Amino acid sequence: MPSGFGLLSTIAMQFALLSLFAIGGATTAVPEIHRQAVELHHWMTDRQFSELFAISQAAPGPNVVIVTLIGLQAGGILGGLVATLAMCVPSCALAYAAFRVFDRFKGERWQIAVHAGLLPVTVGLVGASALVVARAADHDWTMLAITLATAALAYWTKVTPLIALALAAALGFAGLV
């Protein structure tokens, strides 16, 4: 594993590229982040990845902070900052540019087609995120049950997901997980 400047520039390049491919937000990028951080660069284990993802979900703030945690685990505080900036700056620059031109094309046929065309790809990607994270997190039937119960609670009720996270943490603390 490279260290120092080499590591930081790897982190910067990975996330800057990912920034432009994360259609529909940070959640669709989760499988690619997992592929890079666990499979390719071995910055962390599957278990650590799933735990960092959980921390990012439990914390306030935009969900892009998963990238901060991954960068931190890979390359310390500086790694966390570099990863966050790399993930945000390219897409923000695009947003800044787009905000000036977009209005002119509103409602045109190609724009509607782009929007409609991105949706099914995004749906598949978020599904893939769910699969990747669940496989990294769940190692036995109890954990799978917690995952499915949380999914059902979040999908069919309006209670805040923090309750599910707190219950699961309590089960874990009691030694049941």
Added chain:
Amino acid sequence: MFEKAVGSAPPTLADLFLGFARISISGFGGVLAWSRRLLVDEKRWMSASEFNELYALCQFLPGPNVVNLSVMFGARLYGLRGAVVAFLGLLSPAVALMLAIGTLYTRYGELPRLRGILAGLAAAAAGLIIATAARIAEPLLRRRPKPAHVIAALSFIAIGVMHYPLPWVLALLVPLSIAVAWAESS
């Protein structure tokens, strides 16, 4: 695009920073709802329809949606300066918190007392993302079988099961999917 102010005086740069910083620290369970509450309901910096329009544009662009929203909202008021200030307001509190918690995790994450808690949290967080996936898949699945379903399945398998690199998968599927949507729109 956003000429009309909605009521109250336009925010200063300091207001902008503090407003987005508040969104950042109160944004449990999704920052979007909190952004809407603060920008539209509380501060009246924009109308509900302006917000929807801006958010739709952000979803259209790559990258973290709410971060893009902060940049565009700041740019609309103060150009580049506003974009940078809103961006820093939204990110710095959340990132500082994550750096602190992440450092604690690196140091103490392997302690036996914490193992169970973290494992429980991880299992529940996986459930949350399954619910998100179900929610965004729903409008697509309601329609009768269509090429869009095949594309969603291909994207799921290529990334979730085969673990192919994202740029390659998108380079193939996005143009294909847009072409299908284009053909269907005629």
